[in-house]
Amino acid sequence: MREEVLKIYDELVAANPNFPRKGKTMPYTSANGYMFSLLNKAGELGIRLSKKDTEAFDTAFGAKPFISYGATMREYVLIPKSLLEDRETLGKYLQKGYEYVMSLPPK
Known part of the structure; x- marks a missing residue:
């Protein structure tokens, strides 16, 4: 299951030019000094909003x-899991996470 979610996550991040994917064992995205998405060991995806x-x-x-x-x-x-199938909506929430951390004071 984790590999499937990682594939979806990688595709979403690759489709957005605003940020790269980071982390080898714990994939994440960050901007402005803040992490805003993370794939945990259990294969669950979290987005900071x-x-x-x-x-x-x-x-x-x-x-x-x-x-x-x-x-x-x-x-x-x-x-x-239901949202993992809707990549367009999921991509929008990933972008919202990026916009949120960009609105915070830089670290």
């Missing part, structure tokens, strides 16, 4: 906490 985007995500998909290495990642939503 603004409060407003998290509320919209919750309405559409039910925002569940994203856990990596036993820690709940603040501001991240767990991407449900």
